[in-house]
Amino acid sequence: MRCSKKHSTNLTPVDSGNKDMDRCFFLLLLLLMSRNGLCQQKECAKSAVNSCADCVASGPYCAWCQQLNFTKSGEQDAVRCDTEDQLKSKGCKQEEIVSPKNELQTIKEEPLSASFDKQEPVQISPQQIRLKLRPGLSNTFTVKFKRVEGYPVDLYYLMDLSYSMKDDLANVKNLGEKLFEALSNITQKGQIGFGAFVDKAVLPYTNTNKEKLLKPCDEKEQFCQAAFGYRHVLSMTSDQSSFRNEVGKQFISGNLDTPEGCLDAMMQASVCGDKIGWRNSSTRLIVLATDAGFHMAGDGKLAGILEPNDERCHMENNLYSKSSDMDYPSVGQLAMQLEKNNIQPIFAVTENMKTVYEELSNMIPKSEVGVLSSDSSNVVELIRGAYNRLSSKVTVTHDNLPDNVGVSYKPKDCSNPEAPSESKGVCNDVGVNQEISFDITVTAKTCMKEEKSFSVKLLGIKDTLTVTLSTNCECQCTEHNDKNHILCNGKGRINCGTCSCGEGSVGQFCECNVGDKDEQSIRELCRRQNGTECEGRGDCECGRCQCHTMESGSSYYGEFCQCDDEHCEKFQNKQCAGNGVCRCGKCECFKGFEGSACHCKVSEENCQSENNTLCNGRGKCKCGLCECAAGYQLPLCETCLGCPDPCLTKLKCIECLGFNSGPFQKNCSEVCSKSIYHKMVDNFFMSGKECRQKDSQGCWITFKLKQLVGQDNYEAEIQKQRECPEPPSIATIIGGSLAGVALIGIVLLMILKLLIYLKDLKEFKKFDNERKRAKWAQANNPLFQDATTTVANPMFTGE
Template sequence: MDWCVLSLLLLMLGKDGLCQQEEVCSKSVINSCDDCIRSGPYCAWCQQLNFTKTGEQEAVRCDTQAKLIARGCETIDIISPQNMEMITQQDPLSSSFDTEEPVQMSPQKIKLKLRPGLPHKFTVSFKRAEGYPVDLYYLMDLSYSMKDDLENVKGLGKDLFAALNKITKHAKIGFGAFVDKTVLPYTNTNKEKLEKPCDENDQFCQAAFGYRHVLNMTSSQDEFQKKVAGQFISGNLDSPEGSLDAMMQAAVCGDKIGWRNSSTRLIVLATDDGFHMAGDGKLAGILEPNDELCHMENNLYVKSSELDYPSVGQLALQLEQNNIQPIFAVTENMKDVYMELTKMIPKSEVGVLSSDSKNVVQLIEGAYNKLSSKVTVTHDILPDNVRVEYMPVCAHPKQEGPNKGVCDEVQVGHEISFEITVTVDKCMEERSFTISPLGIKDKLTVTISTNCECQCHDSVGSYHSHCNNRGSVKCGICRCNESYVGQFCNCDIGNKDEHSLRASCQRQNGTECEGRGDCVCGRCQCHTTEERSFYHGDYCECDDEHCEKFQNKLCAGNGDCHCGKCRCHPGYEGTACQCPVSEEGCRTPNNTVCYHRGNCKCNLCECKEGYQRPHCQYCLGCPEPCQIKLSCIECLGFDSGPLKKNCYTVCSKSISFVLVEKFSLHTKECQQKDSQGCWIKFKLEQLVGEDNYKAEILNKKDCPEPPSVIAIIAGSIAAVAFIGILLLMLVKLLIHMKDLKEFKKFENEKKKSKWANADNPLFQNPTTTVANPLFTGE
């Protein structure tokens, strides 16, 4: 086999294989044995007297068992509480149903006392008892679309009992029916339609109802046939039915249905439609959530019109608590819907009905075999900080998450087991939870408590020589009597407050003696080694082993480590004493060190802020000297400006007009405006040092001539007049353009007008012409 593959297999074996899990004790603040064992599952405590060396903290008593033994602790003195298990009830498994209460799971009660963080494994056995009783409740949809199916179900009694008798001799069958809530918009609330919701031509139709329990669990085939034969179809308006309402009542009304305590409980839901669920009741103004209680009176669900439909989660919880396994016998078109439903309801199956439900017996028989051969072990609500994992030990294990153990294809009489691992993460009071197979009454009650206290074998008495006869010993540590403190009760505090003594061992309210020593009588007693003192200082804040190294040598071998810092021997410098003392590399051409702008360390210039290596000659980001020195030039050269009153005090140290040294670094000519708006031209020479300049004024002030007031006034008046005339001309132009546009519009309209020439029939000419008969025309 390839070596890589072999290595991988060995790694996969884990703790129980060839590779052992490394035991680690992660210690925090340890003041007692109880603190130690609460720090981790592999932490152990050594109660051996004189186990700690002088100056050592008692926390060294806490470590893994292997490390304590290696340090010299006797095995008998090591305290490491382990998990404890006690089975308080373990009835043997039953092979067949020959008693009132057959046992299919063992043990039944177990007590665990666990160490926090330390997993504990135990085994639970399960065996299907032969001939275990079966209670089957046939819950049928009696909406109008199921008319043909009802006729076939009326003749199924014989076949149903025959199929169940193959499984057990102790079978019982009940019957119930459902449609939907008798309120709008689910059902027609017209009085006549409530009485007869079916087709008018249908003579056999019963009044509308939500859910009705018809027959208690019975082993009588004739009684089943008789009750079912008396059922008739009903009706409603919408397609989804009130099946969840019916299943909820069938689950919680156990006494009225007749469920037996020791039986496999099955509900067969036969329908050809979907289902209403929580929230749908709002359509009918039903706002009260389903309360998951039984509301059956005279075999009828009386709160159907007052309570909303249950949610799928509510129904799943009640089915699980009452050990009921549903079988959904549905038509092909509803198969996918109910398959999704089975994902949310554990221990449920879906079967496809034929168009007339003739195959329902075979469907129930197949679904029962699937349900009964699949054993799923899980738990109810766990206490806080408790984890449970399952490992099935059987021929056909299945993985459905760490919170379930699943074995499939389990045969009757065949024993299987589950390896259960329980882990408690924190100390807790006694709590209980149950583990059970889904759909089966058998339960295992697990009672958990935690083992968080040390059981040390201490000598009885308040005075022990190990504690200078001033206290008792508890798990190897002195518990001092009143007025005494210290590792061995060797400090008499008298009337002093122990808290104030301990406070004097804390630097800036920090850890007592920096965690490197013990507070003895108000003074820090630092931890030591056998060879020499390891820590020192008033608060044990110093050690001489953790200074900077150079070339893997502490303080480069050229100095001594003291309280975390190197003290260099003469002739050496640097944080690790790695440099010989020299200024050769820092010398400048004018024989200064770093131009007096930095310090020479390890033969290199360490420049002040802004100045750049190698010799601090140039400044990056420094302000422009022409601007910052303008005020001093103005006051020193012209006796004016904002610094006139204290010119000498402010400016004499940084600028002068006399060359005090021959060497200059930079020269710059400047031209700036002073406070009076006059131009000044001057030259600046930068000298050695941070702020040191030599100045030379190159010209007199160049001040601009003052403006002519008369010209300004005349120009202003002319400008105002010109703008006024321009605005008037613009307004006139706009008015003219508007009038021209309106005139052109009028002309166009005039050309388009057409005048009609018509005679007025009522018009009479006012002039009358009369011929003179005597007129001859001459």
């Protein structure tokens, strides 16, 4: 995008430049909005529907066209269901489009109070609204809050009276005046109560010896009260002398193990409101002072106590009567009761217990932790600081939220907000009489059969907003009084633009009569792939399937009634895990969930590889796990089993990239440059697989390959020098060839000579053997005659 700097005649260059910059900024903003989905087009699911009600339930942006003659003959009524823009483009008039909208009605909205007077102050507005929502279509409204000056405060001091707190008790007996003085700086309507706890008076927590039960302290300790679990000492009062007198009567006690029964005491102080004296309109605080940890649910088994805590009040004569019969409450139980009764705990603990109680505070909304000095002398200042932090932190949340309803919160007019959340909205550092607000977005995910309610409340404050919620899933169509409308061939009435045929008539426009002669060919139109007629879920009427209604009240749908929205995959016995909507047998997950049953939160944490990529670019992250491409191994698709050796598969590219030779020489950049990043080196520097291969010219190439992110993405280091064989000598080759030919000829002659010799030798041996075996007859040849002439040499003397 290029921004012009043409100057108008009536603008200075600076003004013109500013305008151009504004224009560029505006265009850039639009681009970012479109990329973030803010400008995305609304869509409607294209699943087949049978009626306007089916269309409305298909999605928040689905609308129905009730215009007569909108569909063509034989065309499915599903074409009437689409987005408003699409229906208009198809020719449907705006006044003929049916699309239920969200409705918000404010029932009660009293103005916020400026200060506390005789009447109960109003700190949240509005107080009651009614919402009628289209499923999937969110509705946002604003809730205002003002922290009232002088709001009453009820402070219940709950103290650990185990032996290690002896010095602390002595100081607390003298704290009454300072506590009331601190409250008076906050409000003129402050009250203080007092309670004490140790632990269950059973083994192994307390020595059950009769004498030790009466005096569990050290023998030298003169003033020691009997073992007890929790005792309510003083109900809420504004009388300093009453506090001083009742607390002054308290003495230390003791037990065996280090953890105490803190949770037992806090539970009873929360649920026994009438005995503690909590006022209806007040900020309720419990200050828990201790130097030890706490027992929680399950620890009671050590004493054979198996009955779980029932979260009820069991106070008799100001003592917790079920201490030895009922297990400790869980942290979750205690947190729920504190929130239900608008009580905010302040944990005043010693330095060694700070970490333990900070962990506990993280699980209990609207709670604070402060560190006591060794003798609790700083407890007043600790309470003052904790109260200021609690009262300046405004947390809005909800309870009794109906199923398939989502709520999210976004702080407004807040100088120190926390990130928006689906469970709560938080604004910090809110001053007295400062008005802030929250945008609350409510979404109904499915149609609701009946009206339901839930409360939006501020933690630690009694005021609430009641939201009455229902869904708008019905089509308000134009009524046609003509029972025999001409569009329906005089055999039916119009309902939302479609025909409802009378008895004996069927078809989109009631054009067929039941029992037509060509019924068989008509019924074939209702069979998908020559299967069962309308999948056995509907009746074939005039070549169109009229789907049945299920026992639940919803209908099958689709051209062949092949779809329903009640038989999708389940997880933990919930269809689509409660995190999606069933559409034609498949789950369509809500934002933030995925999986075939929407059973997984969208999370890429376990799919992140060391190079900050998902599954090393060789797979997809689903349900928090990698689904690797063929051959690559879990968990992060790093290695591949059964994959071809890259030394061989990348050899041709290495040859063309490094030495400009080989089969890919002509199109090397197109084939290889995108998959291999290479550099020529004398020595290797990177880690990777070392390869040594022969190229097309018979040379040895040495190189290293390192697979990068993705399946076909490598980094290569190629040694600059190839090891190629020396070229052959022509003279040597010719001389060698001639010598070779001669040598071969001589060898062949010698072999031939040897073969002839061996054959002759064999024949001679055969002749000789036959000769030796021969027997000759001694007879004269009658044809032979001896010589008859004798010739003598006269010169021969005979010597």
